[in-house]
Structures are given as C-alpha cells and as structure tokens.
Amino acid sequence: MILVTGATGTVGREVVRRLPEGVRARLMTRGPATGVAKGPAGSVHETVIADYGDAGSLGRALVGVRTAFLVTSRVGGDDDARFLRAAREAGVERVVKLSAAAVLDPLADDLITRWQRANEELLRDSGMEWTLLRPRSFMSNALSWAASVRSERVVRALYGTSANACVDPRDIAEVAVRTLTEAGHAGRAHTLTGPAAVTPVEQTEQLGRVLEVPLRFEELSPERARAALRARHPEPVAEALLAGALRQRDGAKAEVVDTVRSVTGTPARPFRTWAQEHRGAFAG
Template sequence: MILVTGATGTVGRELVRRLPGDLAVRVMARDPSRLEAVAPGTDVVAGDYTDPASLDRALRGVRRAFLLTSRVGGDDDACFLRAARAAGVRHVVKVSAAAVADERADDLITRWQRTTERLLMDSGMRWTVLRPRSFMSNALSWATSIASEGVVRALHGTSVNACVDPRDVAAAAVCALTEDGHEGRIHTLTGPRPISAVEQAAELGRVLGRPVRLEELSPDRARARLLERHPVEVVDALLASAERQRAGAKAGVEDTVLRLTGRPARSFRTWAEDHCEAFRRTP
C-alpha cells in the first residue's frame, strides 16, 4: 500500500493521477471533499497531522508513503514520521526544497526544511528526498492582474530561477515510490533553464496572444503585499529568498527529471500553454 498525503495540493494532486492503476493506493486529506476525482479502487481517508488517531488509521498497512507538509515551523513531519514508524512503514518520499543545499540560505523556511529532512533521515525508515526549485505554478498568483490589466507585478523582475513544473515533481515522486534504488538519495529537481519574471510575462503574452508587461515592485511594496497573506517571519524568509535569487543562487539547472523519467523537464512555455485559461478569466 502507498499512502499519498497533500493530495489536494499542487504536487499531490498530480501524483495521485500518475500512480499506476494496478497499485494499492490510499489518499489522505484533511477534507476529502476537496479531492478531485480519484481512480476506482483508491482508498480515501480523512487525516490530519495533529490527530494521532487519524494518522494511525491512514497508515495502517502502508509500506511506502509520500510526505508533503506546509506548516512552516510546525511539527507535522515529526507527528507523521512517529506514526509511520510505529505502523511499520518502510520507505518515505518527502518533498523539501533545493534551497536546503545552499549554505547561504538561513531563513526560517529553509531552516525548517533542513530540520524536517533530518527528522526523516534519522527516523530509521528508508527515505528519499525531493528538492524542487520554485514551482512554475507560482505564476498563477499573477492570474488576476494579467486577466484584468495585462500586468505581472514582481520584485527583482530580471533575476532568474530554474523553476520546475509540478507535474515533473510528481513524476519524480512516482519513480521514487514505485522503483527500487531511490532509498537514501536526494533528487534536486529543476526546469530546463533559468527564467526571469520578465521572460515569464513575455511567454504568457505570447501564449495569450496579447501584451503582458512586468511592473517592478519596490522592496517596500513587495513586503506590504506579502504581509497581506503571510506572517511577518514568513515574509522575511521570502524576501531573503528573493535576494538570494537576485544574487544568482537559483540559476543552476539539473538533469534529474530526464534521468529519473526518461523525458526532459517541461519548459515554462509548455506549462503556460497548458494553463493559459487560468490567465484569461477575471474574478
């Protein structure tokens, strides 16, 4: 049995779609009603990292698990791994982030990710860590301004990031969950080339058939916008990450997607073409 957590999220949703139909799969979600259609025979359970009884039920009979947590600074990983070990889980595949390998990255989010990686590696279970760069799907945060104004607003618009299509992260997770040889390995996942927000805006404009321009945010304006959605400690971490990106820390490209899946990593243009309708709709 394979357990998938985070199945309502960007990567987990794609992973559920891609797991072979002949495998026994269980999907855990806090609110199962938010799940998209799952394959016949998929076991769906309600579970919460803060509810030990629900974790025990979700992990019963599971041998491999996909772990994705998002509560920065929380103990969700610790709760899950404790329950997984007690349930006899043999192998956990965890999504972390590429910044963990950067010695210059010392923000709250990266420190938390390092801590949770270490919890897994020291758990006594077999492990695989996926370290993606930023997701191409982060561009969906521009959907409203593009649809209504033809504008992308971003900090450090010419800095580049080798962002990755979440579908490629999910494909790598399928490999790690269904093949031998991934235990004890770290897979860094990137797109095929680094790309800036200016270039992303231009690509989206070409796909949509109309101009899309970038409006550069000042650091103060970027901070104010982030504070509308995140606690101050997370905002500080995101701004520190943006400064590292401006310094070139996120420009490196890996061929991991090709090596794992046999197919090159998808380009931002491909991602944009496949999601163009999201940028045509206004609320």
C-alpha cells in the first residue's frame, strides 16, 4: 500500500493520476476529498482524512502502508517529525519526501531552506529507507500572474532578468511515481529542473505568444514585492521568499540538470509547453 499525502495539492494530485494501474494507494487529505484526482482505470485507491497534528488520524492513515509520499508545507512547523514518528511506529518501510533544490546552496540560509534541511535530516535519521526529491521552483507559480494578465495584459515580478530552471509539477510527479513504485532509488536525492532556465521577462514573452496577445512586464521594486508577499504570508516566510529571489538574481537557481530524463526516460517539459496547456487560466 502506498500513502500519498497532500493528495489534492499541486504535485500530489499529479502523482495520483500517474500511479500505475493496479497499484493500491491511500490518498491523505486534511478535509473532504473533493480535489482528489482520478487514477487510471483499474486503480484501487481509497481516501482518508488525516492531519499531521492529530496522531490518531495519522496512525489510522498509515495502517498497512509500506511506502509513503510525504509533502509538508507549514514552514517552520514539526509536521515532518510527527509524520515520521507515526510512520515508523506503523512499520512503514520507505518514505519519498518532496524537498527543495535550495538545500544544496551553501549560501541559502533563509527560514524555508533551513526548515527543509532539518526535515531531510530527520528522514535520513529515521531508520526507514528514504528518497529525496529536490525540485526548483514550480512552473505553476506563474499562475499568480493570471489575474493581472487577464485584466491588464501585464506580468509583475521581482528581478525580471534573473533566471530560474523551473520545473513542471507533472515532471516532479512522474519522478515521484518512479521512486514510489520502482527499486533503485533508496538513499538517493534527485534534483529536478526544467530543460532550460528562464527569466520572468522570457516567461512573459512566451505567455504572450501562447495567448497571441502583447504582454508587458513590469518589474516590482523590493518594497512592493515585500508588501505583496506580506499580504499573503507570515512575515518570516515573506522574508525567506525575498531572500530566495535575491539568490535567483545572483544566478543561484539557473543550473539545469537532466534528472527527469534519466529517471523517467522522457525529457522535462519546457515552460512554453506548460503555458500552452494552461492558457485557459490566463485567457479568462
């Protein structure tokens, strides 16, 4: 039995869609499973409501599970520790964790990166088999521009000429499914990127071509970016995101690796492909 946490999330729901026919999976959500994706015909999945803060619900979710896909998002919290403790007690043998590529950057010392490094260490020390997935930024982060593209034909972001080797969440999910269902990934960390580093200016140009409309890029000042981030996130998280943007400006997120192809046999999708397949979100 495979447990997929975050089954309604950006990566989790794509993992569910890609699990091979006949694989038994339990899909963990924090609330009613209205956003859970459908697996292929012949899949035998069940849904369970559980929360990292509720040891009883975690124990019930983990009964009979041998492999788990772990996604946590409460920055600075102890959800990983709670899950790994429950998984160990339930006899889980292997955990595949979604982490972040920034943990490899020795100059990255923001809250989010420190939290991910600590969580990785917890997993490595858990006594269970482990695999780490370390993606760059999700291409789907561009969806935050959808409202301004629809209403103003404008993209606003920090540091327009800074490059990020962002990755399609579907490619992350493809790799995750391989690590969950195939041998040979225990004790390994997979860094995941797209096929090329792209800047916000280049993303704006590619979106405009896909939509067949002229789009304008407007660079945010650090002050405006900080205000926007603090409106959506706690202040420490907002500051961590700003620190990450500075590292991107300095070239820390531009390196491309071919892990998606080496694990799945298929090259990573470029940003333009992601944009074409999500054009409806920007077109209104």
